[in-house]
Amino acid sequence: MLEEIGGSMFSENNQISGRQVFRLLTYDFLGMGTLLLPTMLADTAGRDGIFCILAGILSTFLYLKLLRYLLKGMKTSYPDFLKQKCGKVCGYVLWGGYFLYFILMASYTAYLFSTLMLNGLVENISFYLVLLLILLLAFYGMAGGIEGRARVYEILFWFLMIPLFLMLFAACREVKPVYWSPIFMADGKEVLSGSYYVLFCYSMVSIVLFLKEYVADRKKCVGAAEKAVWFSGGVFAALYLILIGLFGVEALAQMKFPAVTMMSRVQVTGGFLKRTDAFMFSIWFFTLYAMLNSMVFYSGNLAEKVIRDCGGYLEGKKRMLPYLILLLLVYGVTVLFYRNQQFLDCVTFLLWKIGTPFVVGVPVLLFLTGERKKHNKKVRVLVLVCFLFGCLFLQGCNVAELEDKAFPVLLNIRDQDDFQNVWLNHEYAGNKEVDYNHLKVVLIERSFLEKEAEVEDMLSMLEQEKEVPWNAYVMTTESCDRLAQTEGELDVLLGNYLEELLENTSGIDQKAYPTLGMLYEERANHLETLYIPFVDIEVEQSGAVQDDTEKPQITAYEVWKRGRAAGLVDTDTARAAFFTQNFADDYILQLAPELYVKVDAASCRVKETEKIGAGGLTEQIVTVTVTGEGEILSGTVSASEKEQLLNTRMEDYLNATASHALEKEIDITNSYRNLGADNRTWYFKYQNTPATYEKNIKIQYLIKINWKSE
Incomplete structure (x- = not known):
């Protein structure tokens, strides 16, 4: 039946289309799945979690075959069908189990929803107020019914969905494929555990049994569910591979909401795109909102069914009374989650270990039908659309005005006492509230950076507080105060100047420079050799006159090897490392006193091999094959011997640089991180003894550059 309202046609028969079923189920799958599933898979199955996703998808399709069969034999609503098949008493017992499951799932979703909003969108707001507003919105949304x-x-x-795809596409640029290997490392128990987690996210697929009463073309119900499984499964797989490639499996296993953290990796440095950041949060806002609505709606319809069986009848505004009572119950349970971690852990265990087998095993999700008084839904739908769509543009700021805030672009860390004193009072600078969202650079004094335990405490505190952007660059110096004295002679703030110093460095990709997020990840992964720029003031002299206006420059690099400081190297060594790791668009080097060359569009391939060396001993060789185009910038070489001579001299230069670095136990090829993909034998050999790796290898360059004719 159609009712014309203000010139528009709205269906009032409480029916939805197959396309709407697909979208409802997709929201339910993606909401909790994208937030929780990556961490759980990384913790159980590691890199083999991608196979758990595939196993979960295939299991869900087999389960849908069963649901299709059950639908053919259903002549009534599924709750009544249960009573017919199981008897009245057993049917009511099952209803009670489902009711408890729905309420606990609604409460857990509300807790997750509120926590996510507090961590990402709003600050200094009461949890109880945020929860209340979310539940009021849910109540308003349910007033319009499922249609x-x-x-x-x-x-x-x-x-x-389009912003989600764009975010995933943008994140691909930062992915390191070597983090995907080695695979087939998890045992059968770990794979089964990971597959079970995927099945939990898909357990909501059984609601198609109850959607039958609400779908105009009932034959499309299971087909829509299959499409939703394929769609969400593709998102799960892509998201998991991207997160593994961004953070590494060890770091991913320790994150709370890695998909949310990923957003900081695809933003402009310092987090200036706050509107885009809030826009991405809206994905989880709506999916969790849909999940919350579904759980309360199912439990509310079950309550209506019980009232009906007891001889009661709710009509008009009274039909919303059960939902109001249930939302108050959800509010109370969610507050208990917030105030009692032990209670939250107990309920989480109940949902995962008992609730999921119960729902999948029966298989049932209650969805009651009934005649409802027709009412004008046009205004309700349009208001709800406008309200929710407006949430896309939340700024994520608190109630403080801009003039009452301070926006530092540089964070100086001198020592442990200084850091604790600054950070414990970081919320206010004078009479202004501090907002670190525009931070560009974290500058750490080298004497502090080399204290492993204290740096670990600092990184742990910064990561937990989530105040400082993950993509803020990390730099080091001998004295923060000495650099600060130059700020008055610069055209910009020191933090902006240091950022420009990195991003405007000729020929070096920005990905070569460590960010705070990279240091967080290496606390868990212990794979990378990073190079933290060391900044100092180079004082030049012109005759007897000293130039005191010299600007800060990068004079060396502090090596950050697998999560700890490993000493300084000069800029030539660091640039050779950047070139070897394909972070350099062009590479200029001096091969003789007056011979300078430039290599463009080079590609370096690293391979680990073994050969028999002197004395019959086996040598472990890391071979770097370099191809590309080169040209002579200054100096002359005869045409007949140019290619062989230049390639040989370049090999000698890079081999000497790599050998000198290995004396300090620094591998400029960063080959240790590639072992899982390139050499499983070496991976198992050094997995538990990484400190011996640089002591045992030799690095050999093989140059195959085509030199341009003069």
């Missing part, structure tokens, strides 16, 4: 909510979700679907 009204389906319209809203259908309208907003691509407004949410």
